[in-house]
Structures are given as C-alpha cells and as structure tokens.
Amino acid sequence: MPEQFFPKSPDQLPTRETILSMSGLDFMERVLNGELPMAPIATGLNYRLHSVKLDEVVFRGAPKFDHMNPSGTVHGGWYGTLLDSAMACAVMTRVAKGSVYTTLEYKVNIIRPIPSGMMVDCIGTVEHAGRSTGVAIGKIIGVDDGKLYATGSTTCIIMTPK
Template sequence: MSRKIAAGPEELATFDELLSMSGLEFMQGILAGEIAGPPISGVMEYWLDEVAEGRVVFRGAPKFAHANPMGGTHGGWYGTLLDSCMACAVMTKVPKGSWYTTLEYKVNITRPIPVGCEVLAVGEVQHVGRSTGVARGEILGVEDGRVYATGSTTCMIMTR
C-alpha cells in the first residue's frame, strides 16, 4: 500500500484560519501538509489522496481493529469514509468565509471490504448553492476496481 505522508501541523486550524480561505484552498492545504488533517483519519486508517474543485479522494484500508464481531469490516468504517469524501467534496465548493456540516448521509454497502484491502473513496459534488450542498460517493477497490459501497449526502453551508 502506497501511503502519502505529509509532515504537517499537529494542531487543527482555528475557526478564523478556516474562514480566511476558500474551502478548496483549505482542502489543498490539508493535502499539502500545511493544515492538519482530520484526527479521525488516523484512527480509521485513511488519508487524503486527491483534491480538485468538486472532487475529493481518500485512500485507506480497514484493519482488524475496524472489524465487526463476525470479522468483517464494520459498517461504520464505510460510513465514516463516505461521509469524509462526500462532505469534503462539498467543502471544495464553499466560498471564503463559509463552512459546512453534514445534515444527513446514506450508505449502500454492496459487498464486504476484506480487512487490509486498499480502497479509494471518491466524493463528487452534484450541487452546491448558498445554503446546501449535495454530493455522491463510491468506495472502490484499488486492485480490483470493484464498487464496495455507494453513498449520498446533503450538507448545510453556513456563513459567519
């Protein structure tokens, strides 16, 4: 598994720092290692791999620690990864001085992800307006190209 590691700050950006840049600039800063990434990504073993306007890709692989009692990857791992890629895709369209939060998301698991299987979580914007953003996502196997899950989200966009 090839992992991009960017040496970046240990502390999260302040709210004022977040509002001083566009969502795309903020996400590009995380990818470049200039802004700390989300702490949950370390716990869940995924990381930011690509950022473009309206599109974000995370890469990762579940470990045994992410398994359910039957030994399969827990549905929460799928949900966390999809929430991250879809909502961060919306973030890339948020203007300077604004931020977002997830209002709701839906996950459709199509097949189990084996522990250790490297996947990409691709989030793409479908719509962003003044107060809401909508995106879709897919979890795809790096080696096999198979779709492991799909999802959709609605995010609320807020301004100071």
C-alpha cells in the same frame, strides 16, 4: 506528495479564523499538501486524503482488524465515516471564503464486504452546491480490483457565520 500532518492535540487544529480566511478548495488543498492537519479520525480509521480538485475529493485507506465486527467483517461505521469524509470534503471544495459547512444527513449502501487490509479509494463528487446546501455522492472502489464496495449520498448545510 508531501507528508500529511496528523494532529496529536486540539491546539494543532486550525482556528475558526484560519478556516474562514480561505475558500474551501484552498483549505482542502492545504490539507493535501500537509500545510493544515488531517482530521484526527483519519488516523484511527487508517485513511488519508489522496487527491483534491474542484467538486471531487479522494481518500485512500484500508480497514484493519480494529475496524471489524465480531463476525469478522468490516464495521459499517468504517464505510460510513470514509464516505462522509469524501462526500462532505467534496462539498467543502465549493464553499466560499468566510463560510463553513457541516453534514446534515448521509446515506450508505454497502454492496460487498471489504477484506481487512485491502486498499480502497473513496471518491466524493459534488452534484449540487448552492448558497445554503451542497449535495454529493460517493463510492468506495478497490484500488487493485476496481470493484465497487459501497456508495453513498449526502446533503450538507453551508453557513456564513455572523
């Protein structure tokens, strides 16, 4: 798999014209192949795009000490950001050329704590993609133990800019 590109400044992010010039699936495949940059937040939260196909996106990563609460557990925001990324990007695979999307709302259910440093997969799967909305579900699963650590759901709005 090619090395993914993590931007260091805003001028390295794709332009609106670039984004609108391709389908969402094409966009996600280009990110996976390192032709377009990953979201900058993925660097700080220690995850990467692992696989892309129509209706499904997988991110892989591991929380670090920097992602913990004072009580020594991984902050819920780490789970939420990872789930939002996977679920919304799964919806992106269904977005037509000339359209964009954004998360409208999402929900997270943390089932058990992820130990710091443990590698997990976050799988986002489209349940529905229409003209103006997309709905997806997500789950965080341990790579080595196969245990379910969290689930989520999202609704995204799909828009065609004028």
